[in-house]
Structures are given as C-alpha cells and as structure tokens.
Amino acid sequence: MRKIWIASLAALGLATFAGSAAAANLNAAGATFPAPIYQKWFEEFKNSHPSIQVNYQAIGSGGGIRQLTVGTVDFGASDMPMTHEQLSQFSKFKVLHFPTVLGGVVPTYNIRGVTQGLKFTPDALAGIYLGEITKWNDGRIAKENPGVRLPNADITVVHRSDGSGTTFVWTDYLSKISSQWKNKVGANTSVNWPVGLGSKGNDGVAGLVKQTPNSIGYVELIYAVQQKMGYGSMRNSAGAFVKADLETVTAAAAGAASNIPADFRVSITDAPGKNAYPIATFTWMLIPSKIQDASKRNDIKTFLKWMLTTGQKDCAALSYAPLPREVVAKELKQIDEIQ
Amino acid sequence: MAAPATISAPPNRGAQSFLKRLRGGDEVAHLIVLVFAAAVFIVTILLVWELWRTSQLSRHQFGLSFLWTSIWDPNSDIYGALPFIYGTIVTSTVALLIAVPLGVGAAIFLSEMAPPASSNVFTFLVELLAAVPSVIFGLLAIFTLVPLMRNVIGPALSKSFGFLPIFKGPSYGVGVLTAGLILAIMTFPYIISISREALLSVPREQREAALALGATKWEATWDAVVPWARLGILGSIFLSLARALGETMAVTMVIGNDPKIHASLLASGYTIAAVIANEFTEATGDLYLSSLIELGLVLFLITIVINGLARLLIVATTGPGTKK
Amino acid sequence: MTAHLRWRKFLNGTMLGLTGACTIITVSMLFLILGYLIWNGGKSLNLAFFTKLPLSPGETGGGMANAILGSFQIIAIATIIGVPVGFLAGVYLSEFGGSAFPFLVRYAADLLNGVPSIVIGIVAWALVVVPMHHFSALAGGIALSLMLIPITVRTTEQFLHEVPQSLREGALALGASKWRMVATVVIPAATAGVLTGVILGVARIAGETAPLLFTALNNQFWSAGLDEPTASLPVMIYTHAISPYEDWHRQAWAAGLVLIALVLIANVAARLILSRGASTQRG
Numbered sequence: 001m002r003k004i005w006i007a008s009l010a011a012l013g014l015a016t017f018a019g020s021a022a023a024a025n026l027n028a029a030g031a032t033f034p035a036p037i038y039q040k041w042f043e044e045f046k047n048s049h050p051s052i053q054v055n056y057q058a059i060g061s062g063g064g065i066r067q068l069t070v071g072t073v074d075f076g077a078s079d080m081p082m083t084h085e086q087l088s089q090f091s092k093f094k095v096l097h098f099p100t101v102l103g104g105v106v107p108t109y110n111i112r113g114v115t116q117g118l119k120f121t122p123d124a125l126a127g128i129y130l131g132e133i134t135k136w137n138d139g140r141i142a143k144e145n146p147g148v149r150l151p152n153a154d155i156t157v158v159h160r161s162d163g164s165g166t167t168f169v170w171t172d173y174l175s176k177i178s179s180q181w182k183n184k185v186g187a188n189t190s191v192n193w194p195v196g197l198g199s200k201g202n203d204g205v206a207g208l209v210k211q212t213p214n215s216i217g218y219v220e221l222i223y224a225v226q227q228k229m230g231y232g233s234m235r236n237s238a239g240a241f242v243k244a245d246l247e248t249v250t251a252a253a254a255g256a257a258s259n260i261p262a263d264f265r266v267s268i269t270d271a272p273g274k275n276a277y278p279i280a281t282f283t284w285m286l287i288p289s290k291i292q293d294a295s296k297r298n299d300i301k302t303f304l305k306w307m308l309t310t311g312q313k314d315c316a317a318l319s320y321a322p323l324p325r326e327v328v329a330k331e332l333k334q335i336d337e338i339q
Numbered sequence: 340m341a342a343p344a345t346i347s348a349p350p351n352r353g354a355q356s357f358l359k360r361l362r363g364g365d366e367v368a369h370l371i372v373l374v375f376a377a378a379v380f381i382v383t384i385l386l387v388w389e390l391w392r393t394s395q396l397s398r399h400q401f402g403l404s405f406l407w408t409s410i411w412d413p414n415s416d417i418y419g420a421l422p423f424i425y426g427t428i429v430t431s432t433v434a435l436l437i438a439v440p441l442g443v444g445a446a447i448f449l450s451e452m453a454p455p456a457s458s459n460v461f462t463f464l465v466e467l468l469a470a471v472p473s474v475i476f477g478l479l480a481i482f483t484l485v486p487l488m489r490n491v492i493g494p495a496l497s498k499s500f501g502f503l504p505i506f507k508g509p510s511y512g513v514g515v516l517t518a519g520l521i522l523a524i525m526t527f528p529y530i531i532s533i534s535r536e537a538l539l540s541v542p543r544e545q546r547e548a549a550l551a552l553g554a555t556k557w558e559a560t561w562d563a564v565v566p567w568a569r570l571g572i573l574g575s576i577f578l579s580l581a582r583a584l585g586e587t588m589a590v591t592m593v594i595g596n597d598p599k600i601h602a603s604l605l606a607s608g609y610t611i612a613a614v615i616a617n618e619f620t621e622a623t624g625d626l627y628l629s630s631l632i633e634l635g636l637v638l639f640l641i642t643i644v645i646n647g648l649a650r651l652l653i654v655a656t657t658g659p660g661t662k663k
Numbered sequence: 664m665t666a667h668l669r670w671r672k673f674l675n676g677t678m679l680g681l682t683g684a685c686t687i688i689t690v691s692m693l694f695l696i697l698g699y700l701i702w703n704g705g706k707s708l709n710l711a712f713f714t715k716l717p718l719s720p721g722e723t724g725g726g727m728a729n730a731i732l733g734s735f736q737i738i739a740i741a742t743i744i745g746v747p748v749g750f751l752a753g754v755y756l757s758e759f760g761g762s763a764f765p766f767l768v769r770y771a772a773d774l775l776n777g778v779p780s781i782v783i784g785i786v787a788w789a790l791v792v793v794p795m796h797h798f799s800a801l802a803g804g805i806a807l808s809l810m811l812i813p814i815t816v817r818t819t820e821q822f823l824h825e826v827p828q829s830l831r832e833g834a835l836a837l838g839a840s841k842w843r844m845v846a847t848v849v850i851p852a853a854t855a856g857v858l859t860g861v862i863l864g865v866a867r868i869a870g871e872t873a874p875l876l877f878t879a880l881n882n883q884f885w886s887a888g889l890d891e892p893t894a895s896l897p898v899m900i901y902t903h904a905i906s907p908y909e910d911w912h913r914q915a916w917a918a919g920l921v922l923i924a925l926v927l928i929a930n931v932a933a934r935l936i937l938s939r940g941a942s943t944q945r946g
Contacts, residue, residue, distance in 0.1 A: 472870025585779025
C-alpha cells in the first residue's frame with residue numbers, strides 16, 4: 001500500500017514539474033483598453049511563430065508602467081503616454097512608445113426603459129462625474145434627448161478602481177472641457193473621484209454597469225459592443241454629436257497623424273474636426289530601447305513588425321481603428337532604435 | 340525492577356568525548372531541529388523587518404497623521420489610511436453583529452441541547468465551512484448576494500429604515516453591508532467551533548447542580564454553563580474578528596472599491612486588504628507603493644493585538660485550573 | 664402550574680427552537696454553497712476544462728488546464744519548503760526544547776499564523792519577486808509556505824505531545840539514544856495526527872488567492888518555468904468572476920467546483936485518517 005502511495009506521489013511530482021519551459025516566454029503587462037486585441041494578436045502570433053509566447057497580463061496601464069519600471073516584465077502597455085517624471089525613473093535604457101491601435105472611450109449606461117442612444121454634452125458628462133447631476137431626468141441630460149423617457153432615478157456612477165490609462169483618457173477629456181474638473185480632480189491614471197463605485201479593469205466596469213440598473217461607466221468601445229450595452233454619443237468641439245466607431249475615431253487621429261511628435265506621445269482628446277470623436281486615443285506598447293538578451297530582442301522586434309503590418313488587419317473586427325499610414329511608417333523606423 | 344529512566348534529567352554525559360556524543364547522534368539531531376526552529380523565528384522577524392523597511396518612505400512622509408488622513412489621491416500623491424481603517428472596522432463589526440448571535444446560539448445548541456451524535460455531525464459540517472476558500476465565497480456573493488441585496492434586501496431596508504443614516508441612500512448591491520454579510524458567513528465556523536469547545540469544557544457539576552435545583556435546560560445553560568465559558572466565547576469572537584479584518588478576496592469582490600467614508604451601510608467602501616489587492620501591482624511611484632505597504636503594516640499590527648487578546652482569553656478558559 | 668413556571672417552560676422551548684434555528688441556518692450555508700457550485704459548476708465542467716488553455720475573452724470554449732497545473736506546482740513548492748521546516752521546528756518544540764527559545768519560536772509561529780494573507784503576499788513580493796525581477800511560481804510557493812509553516816509547527820507539536828510518555832520511557836529504557844527514540848518511536852506514533860494537520864494545511868493554502876496576486880501573477884499559457892508567472896485556480900476564479908463575459912463566468916463556476924471538491928475531499932480524508940489513527944493507538 002505504502003509503495004503505491006510513494007509511486008503515485010513521485011509520478012505526480014514528475015508530471016507537475018516536467019511540463020514547464022516550452023517556448024521562449026516574454027512577459028508583458030498593462031492596459032485593459034486594448035486587451036481584447038492584444039490577446040488576439042498574441043494568440044495569432046503564437047500560431048504563426050510557435051517558438052515565441054507572449055504572456056500579457058491586463059492589470060491596467062498603471063500596472064504596466066510600474067512593472068516595466070521595476071523590471072518584472074519585458075515590455076509594458078499603456079493608454080497614457082508616460083510622463084517626464086516616469087520616464088526619468090529609467091536609468092539603464094529609454095522607454096520607446098509604440099502606438100498600436102486607435103480606440104475610443106465611450107460613456108456606457110444601463111438605464112431602465114432606455115433602449116435608444118443618448119446624447120451627452122461635455123458639461124452633462126462632467127456634471128455627472130462631479131456628482132452635481134444626480135438624477136437621470138436632470139434637465140442638462142434631458143435637454144439633448146427630447147424623445148427619451150429618462151427615469152427619475154439616481155445615477156450610479158462607475159469608474160476604475162485600478163490605475164488605468166482609460167481613466168487617463170477620460171479625465172484628460174474632462175479636464176479639457178471643464179475647468180472645474182481640471183481644478184478639482186485633474187487627469188491621471190488614478191484620481192480622487194468625487195463620486196462613484198470602483199471596478200477593476202475595463203471588463204470590471206462593463207460588468208458592474210451591466211449588473212447595476214441606472215448606472216453609467218466609461219469603457220473602451222469594444223467592451224460596450226461585446227456586452228451589447230448602450231453607449232452614448234458625445235458632442236465634439238465642432239458641435240456635432242458623434243458616436244464612437246472606426247470612422248470617427250480615425251477622424252480624431254487625422255489631425256495628429258501628419259505631425260505626430262517623434263516619441264509618439266500625444267493626446268487626441270477633444271480633437272478638431274466635424275466628424276471627430278472627442279474621447280479617442282492612441283494606445284502604446286512601452287518597449288525598452290536596450291534589451292540585453294539577444295533572442296528576446298529579436299522576438300520583440302519580430303512581433304512589432306508583425307503587429308504593424310499583419311496585426312493591423314485584426315483591428316476593425318474588434319472595433320479598434322488601425323493606425324494611420326504615416327504613423328506606421330515612422331514606427332517601423334523606430335524599431336531600429338531597439339538595441 | 341530498576342527505576343525507569345526519566346527524560347527530564349539527561350544522563351551524565353560530561354565524561355564522554357565530544358566525538359562520541361556526535362556519533363551518538365543526539366547533538367546532531369538537536370542541532371538540526373534547532374536550526375529549523377530558528378528558521379521559523381528568523382523568517383518571522385524578516386517579515387516584520389521587510390514590512391517596516393519597505394513602508395519607510397510613507398512613514399517618514401506622513402508620520403502618524405497617516406492614520407487619520409481621509410484623502411487617498413494618487414494624482415496628488417497624498418495618502419491617508421482613514422477610509423480603509425473605517426471600512427475594515429465597519430465591515431468586521433457588521434459581520435460580528437450578525438455572526439455572534441447566530442454562532443453562539445448554534446454553539447449552545449450543539450453543546451447543550453442536541454444529542455451528542457447529531458452534534459458531532461453538525462459540528463463537522465460547520466467546520467467544513469471553514470475550509471471553503473475566500474475566493475469561492477466571493478464568487479458566490481457576486482452572483483447571489485449582490486443581486487439579492489440590490490433587489491430585495493436593500494430596498495426593504497431603505498423603505499423601512501431609510502430615515503436612519505446607516506440605511507440612507509440607494510442600494511447598489513455591492514457595498515459595506517454586503518461585505519459584512521459575506522464576512523459573517525465566513526466567520527460562523529470559528530465562533531461555533533471554539534465556543535462549543537469552551538462550553539463543553541465546563542464541568543458537569545455545573546449543569547447537574549443547576550438542574551438539581553430545578554432549573555429548566557435553558558436556565559441551566561444560560562445561568563450556569565455559559566457564564567463559566569464566557570471568556571472562551573469572547574476569545575472565539577476576537578479570533579473571528581482577527582480573521583475578518585484580514586479577509587481579502589470575498590470583500591474586494593463585493594464592497595464597491597470606493598476609498599471614501601460614507602455613513603450608510605448600503606454605500607460602497609474599501610478595506611485595507613482590498614485596496615492592497617487592487618492597487619499593489621499598479622502603484623506607480625514609490626510613495627504610492629510605500630503607502631500601500633504601510634497600510635499592510637497597520638493591518639498587521641491590528642491583527643497582532645486582537646489575536647493576542649484572543650489567545651489570552653481562550654487559554655484562560657480551556658487551560659487547567661481556570662477561575663470562575 | 665403557576666404562571667411563572669409556564670413562562671419558564673415556554674422560554675425553555677423557545678430558546679431550544681431559536682438555538683436550533685441558529686444551527687440550521689449556519690449549517691445550511693455549507694449546503695447552499697455546495698449546491699450552487701454543483702449546479703452552476705456542474706453545467707460547465709467538461710473535459711475541455713481540464714485539457715485546454717483559456718481563450719481570449721469573447722470566445723467560447725477553452726479551459727483552465729494551465730491553472731490546474733500551475734496550482735499543483737505552486738502548492739508543491741510550498742509543501743516542499745513549508746512541511747519540513749514546520750515539522751522539524753515542531754519536533755524541536757516538543758522534544759528538544761528548553762524554556763526560553765521555544766517560547767520565542769512558539770510566539771513567532773503564532774504571529775506568522777495571524778498575518779493576513781495579503782500581507783504575506785507583500786512580504787513575498789519584497790523578498791522574492793523584486794530581487795528576482797520576475798513574477799514566478801517560486802515566489803507564489805514561498806508565499807504559501809509562509810502560511811503553511813505555522814500550521815505545521817502547531818500540529819506537529821500538538822500531536823507529538825499527545826504521544827504517551829510511557830512510549831518514550833520504554834524506548835530509553837531499552838537503551839535508545841534520544842534522537843533514535845524520537846525518530847523511531849515518537850514520530851511514527853504521531854503520524855496520523857501530523858499527517859492530518861499537513862493535509863488540512865495544504866488544503867487551506869490551496870485555496871488562497873491574495874498571496875498569489877503579486878507573486879505568481881497569472882498566465883494565459885502554460886507557465887514557461889518555475890521562475891515565470893504562473894496561472895493558478897484561485898486567481899483564475901477571481902479574474903473570471905469579476906469579468907463581464909458569460910463564458911468566463913461559466914469557467915469560474917467550473918473552477919470553483921473543482922477547487923472546493925479538492926479542498927473538501929482533503930478535509931474529509933484528513934479527518935478519516937485522524938479517527939482511524941486515533942483508534943489504532945487506543946487499541
């Protein structure tokens with residue numbers, strides 16, 4: 001009897017530890033904003049390049065930046081371009097920003113009895129998130145939505161509880177259109193929210209809004225689409241109400257594309273243009289400029305080239321907008337900076 | 340027959356040489372187990388030291404005011420522990436308010452009123468409850484307790500008691516009360532099993548004396564047995580409190596993750612354990628990270644104190660020669 | 664019968680009922696939990712769960728094979744580190760100690776036992792992840808071993824203590840040296856109890872999530888090594904439960920069922936061993 005026990009324990013032990021170490025492993029962490037397309041990319045990339053396995057953990061843009069800073073991941077991902085302060089933390093190498101896709105952050109909601117798309121003015125949105133507008137049938141919301149039966153119910157505001165680039169894009173936009181927001185709260189991956197419940201990741205916010213009646217949250221477009229949740233259109237700087245989709249998000253980047261700065265760090269919220277969606281953003285992969293391990297370096301370069309060419313074809317299906325051509329050209333040149 | 344050798348007085352080994360003792364193996368064995376025991380001691384010291392060291396930045400920056408600052412603002416790099424201390428204490432208090440009456444009641448039933456066979460079976464089942472991992476409680480809570488709270492319990496409380504500040508405001512399903520409820524369920528087994536032990540260790544004479552004087556079963560229990568075991572029961576409460584304070588997963592899945600102090604139990608909140616779990620991997624900036632670790636240090640110190648109290652109380656009742 | 668007596672009898676009956684109700688409420692929690700898990704998890708449990716890797720959100724199918732293996736690896740590391748340390752420390756406390764140092768060791772073990780699991784995670788992160796510059800299964804295993812050590816110490820000491828003094832004296836009287844007496848007589852006599860404690864301890868750490876959140880992190884593929892991020896069942900349950908994807912919820916239920924099945928089986932098995940061991944000792 002004892003021999004059987006020992007034998008099976010040994011077999012279990014062998015099986016447990018034998019299975020490891022298959023492919024070359026790259027570790028990455030960061031934003032949940034582009035997580036759906038990144039997951040798809042890494043799976044597809046693994047199918048065409050079986051020896052390269054990228055483990056991407058969507059822990060939020062703040063997490064991506066943090067883990068890159070302490071060196072526990074090979075590269076990071078963020079929807080917020082790194083600040084000067086964050087960049088100065090790196091002594092051994094520079095951090096290169098590589099835009100990957102364009103996306104839009106939408107105000108998604110779950111309101112009893114409302115199936116139509118709502119129109120939000122910048123002031124209404126700021127008012128809701130500042131906690132000044134507390135009921136759905138408030139005049140400032142109802143004014144733009146005459147045909148809709150808005151209930152006399154409390155608005156449950158949902159925001160991110162983790163360090164999020166999506167939060168940065170959202171608060172960056174709110175800071176631009178509301179001086180009150182700018183002074184009281186500001187723009188960052190993590191802010192002191194005046195009101196609301198917190199949830200983890202874009203998926204956490206989508207989940208909470210989906211489960212909570214009369215709530216509103218902000219998520220990347222694909223999350224609202226996948227969950228079949230209603231999302232509103234925003235009034236842009238030209239005065240038109242636009243809903244986020246490939247066209248309007250691409251239009252938001254049009255102005256920035258031709259004169260994008262050399263390090264690709266740019267904000268395109270509240271972009272000019274009649275058809276521009278005001279809460280759009282690039283999202284970046286953060287790659288170290290010096291990578292010691294030669295095989296890791298080559299793997300990352302291979303992936304980046306693949307991403308900028310083949311990978312871009314996957315964008316539309318997941319409701320992200322592909323990068324403008326001029327940007328892709330400049331990025332392909334930046335790959336050579338990785339030593 | 341020769342007197343049996345005792346263990347406490349080792350035979351005189353002074354005469355033997357060191358090598359002979361070594362070959363005898365006792366010294367080696369002693370050394371080996373001593374090393375491992377020391378390892379346990381050293382690891383614990385290392386733990387406390389690491390907590391202290393890595394929280395240095397925020398301790399120096401904020402000093403003691405960290406404990407009563409209620410702002411948690413990563414944007415401006417200002418951190419205060421008060422909302423989390425508040426949330427931790429309130430959720431645990433709610434948990435105890437629910438779990439103690441139910442738990443002590445069940446313990447009394449299982450030790451005094453139930454026939455021994457079924458008592459053992461029920462106790463076994465309750466102790467299995469203690470083995471259920473926290474994340475599974477969280478999983479269940481998200482899909483059962485949260486909708487229940489949002490659709491049934493919350494509105495009912497608002498309707499009947501909405502004038503009280505602790506039940507004001509809308510009910511989102513997630514919130515402090517929900518967290519307290521799930522913590523209560525997680526706490527039952529500890530209160531029940533330890534209180535039951537304390538009650539069972541009350542000498543028979545107490546019960547028999549009371550019954551002989553004509554007391555009903557309940558009166559014998561309540562007036563003669565329970566007071567004798569009260570320190571042990573109190574100890575079980577403290578032990579459960581210590582566990583509830585440190586609970587992470589189930590709480591973070593249902594509390595709403597809002598670092599603010601709200602009076603209403605229906606509102607969302609945050610506990611120390613939950614905020615560390617959520618924000619640790621993403622704390623950009625050394626002060627942010629250090630503040631989170633300092634929160635961990637605060638939690639650690641609170642649980643040490645409460646665990647210490649619990650142990651004193653439990654030992655006091657179940658040890659030999661306990662006083663009334 | 665006076666009114667007072669009637670009242671007392673009424674109170675007696677009512678309290679019997681109330682305390683009985685308390686018991687039923689608390690015990691029924693276990694059945695509710697099991698019932699929910701079996702109902703929801705059973706629906707989603709299939710062979711794919713045990714053999715396939717998780718898919719991207721939005722795609723159906725896939726499983727948690729990597730998390731199951733990852734959990735095994737992490738628990739194995741924790742057991743290999745934690746059990747010997749805890750066991751030998753327990754032997755020291757029970758058989759070899761004096762009075763001063765054992766007190767410190769016992770106090771340290773109690774302290775370690777009371778540390779909240781999230782704080783253990785912080786310490787393991789600071790001690791293992793940061794110097795290694797890697798999230799890893801190893802870090803996760805070390806974190807869990809920190810929780811296993813105090814449990815093992817206490818169990819070992821307790822059951823060694825319960826071995827009757829007569830056994831020790833008999834061995835010594837036959838001329839055995841102290842370590843031989845401990846190794847060949849005392850420890851085997853306490854096997855059932857110690858084994859029980861170890862099984863219960865391992866079952867306890869198998870379900871821990873918080874310490875793994877920033878030590879082993881997570882991985883959607885097979886772990887590339889013990890020094891790489893590794894998926895584990897509890898962390899998978901957490902991330903899937905808070906997501907908005909129906910399919911991930913399904914997977915979370917299935918994983919929850921598997922986890923609780925393992926934990927409960929271990930618990931029941933441990934108690935069986937204990938009761939059987941105890942009865943052979945008495946006989």
